[in-house]
Amino acid sequence: MTDIELRNITLDLADGSRVLDDVSLEVPDGTNLAICGPGRAGKTTLLRILAGLADATEGDVLLGGVVSNRVSPRDRNLSMVFSDFLLHPHLDTYDNMAFAALLRRIQPEDEIDALVEEVADLLALTPVLDERPAKLDDAQRQRAAVGRSIVRDADGYLFDEPFAAQEPRLRGHVRSVTVQWQADLERTSIFATAHPEEAVTLADQVAVLNLGWVHQVGSPREIYDKPADLFVAGFMGSPAMNLVPATIEGSTLRLPFAEVRMDADMAEKVGDRTVVVVGIRPEHCFDSSKSESHQLAHPVHIEGRVDDAEWGGKTQAVYLGYEIDPDIEDQLTAIEDDFEFDLFHNFFVAQLSSDSEAEIGSTVRISVSAEQLHLFDLETAERLRAPGEIPEPEPEPDTEIETASDSEADDVAELAADQAPGDTTVLTAADIAAAEDDPEATATYDWMVDWEPEPEAPKEAPKFDWMPDKDDQPDS
């Protein structure tokens, strides 16, 4: 049991390249930290420096509050699971799992035997305890490596991609067993993983690392709700957050496929910028034809042609294509080059319920609450505004958060109230806009490149007698 701290760790290679850049992390006693980042982030190097297997160019490793840079790996009393398992090929699973514990010569052998059997049972390794690593598959080898580590009574545990080889069926189970075991023992643990969804389920704190630089440290909730910059926003989340460039025209935020009227707070955060990046999480999108979208506060409506749809059981990922403004594209590319990470795409992903109609080639209308919009600076890539930072709407009309679609939501509610009893038809914003002949609400933007209305489409929402034909609506 020990506090683990990395203080201003920098590592430069002989060729001058910087692997780690002023990394500072603190893991209080008995807590978990997940270091999450893509390949070449420096996760493994960081763990190796912690374990004493590599030296930092600058900075200190503190174990239990004591600078331990010069302490040998064996004396740090940290256990490590390596990404390539590192099992002894000449020992069977049982001996491999008992190896680390036996090496310390601290725990009694009876206790080690019992622990190995218990852990093997938890990790579904009992049937292969007599087999050598060559006879095991990668998932079993990895579980044996995890088992070897947790059987040993160490002060802290370092896990380098400990579940990467697990098949989906067992992955969650092994993860849960490992975390629970650590929690029961109240040991300090650090997990390195390239999987954001794993990081947020594993740890009390998550550190997002890329190219040797820590972008953000915080609780999984903080990382998810308030990503510090574009990299964190684009990397943490599955599917990844949509990062869409938007231009500012007066008090209007113009996205390639929608317009949002900014409130005072948003306008203040945006300042005198002419371009920002808007972040929208796919899971915050709703099918406008579904009743759940009607409950959204300050809805923004997005309409587009379905380029692709991935069915995922309860939900489906729907891809809507759009064009990125060529004037902004160079700046986006520069940000991607800085992060060496692909952040911006020419498609928008919405995670809709699987019963939403999203045939490839068809047009879908999606609603997202304006309150769920993230804003990022295009120059610094830093966060300007996160959903949690939106103040409550004030009663005065001139300070109220108002989007281009606010009136639509109200109208939907109003019209729904006027519906005949028993009429369960879901009214869409399009219906209302058509009913009131509101040109802005049904505006067709340039990004709706290939969309052609199909009046005879069988799955189109039903129309009321009093509604004019869609073709009669004026274009903006």
Next chain:
Amino acid sequence: MSPTVRSRLLASGAAFVVGFILANYGILRVAGPDRWLWSAIAVVLMATGAIGVIISDSPRRVSVWAIVGFELMVAFTLVPLLWTFSVATAPDLATPTAVLPQQVDWSVFGDAWGDSTYWNALLASLLVGVLATVISLLVGLPAAHAFVQNRVPRGRQLYLLVVALLLAPAVVFQGAIADQLRSLGVISWRLAPVLPVLVLTIPLTIWLGVAALHNLPWTLRDAIRVEGGGWRDELRSFVLPIIGPNVLLVGLLVFIVAVNDVTAGAVMTSTESSRLLPATMLLVTGDLTYPSGRVAAMGLLLLIPALVVLFAAPRRILHLVGRTYR
């Protein structure tokens, strides 16, 4: 007709034609019991041809060319070996009249065993072999380790140089070394042949060492260190069980090559004390006063250590040499 079927039919045809020629040659030109030997080889080849035609359309992964090649290799290996055995076991040191042994007289092995010429040469070969192997392992394995760990600047070019040394005619270097040893007056020393032998064994050790040390889980040492192990644990849990067998095998192969190094033996023939076994056998083969049966027996005795190594660790040898060729 698919390429596989065509290839099988071609191999079957080739096997049948070669078998047919051998059968005719054996029947028409070979006399005595050897006619059966020729016929047997011919029958095997012709039968392979026939079976190859039958299975040509089979979905099984069988290469008829490989089978024919293997049969020819066995024939080319076994026939000379049989002849050596016949020469060694012919009664009264007479020259045998057939490849197939007619009468077996084991006494010549005892004579060879007690022959001082043989013993001198064997002792010289063993001493030189052991010393050359030890030096080669001490020099070559660290070099191989450096190559494997990519710690050698311009490693690829240097490794190419090592392979080139193996391919170059050894006599170019060994002759020069022998001349230097002669000018220094140490050519007659019993261990003098070590130097020319090293010309062959050091590159060979590096070459085999790279194959042996490649793909070993070197980072396992990190795991041992993190888990609390010291250098003794590293030795016990990594060096001995994981590196040890491969190093032992490299040593055995290098030793056998060192003992069999004919060129080094040939350039160091000035005195009997430094004359190695292969050179001795070459010399006495041309010496009509020396019984040829005894020479053959010496050769067969020399074969034993190689066979022992081969049968002791066949899978590991194939693995090691296979990786070297990859």
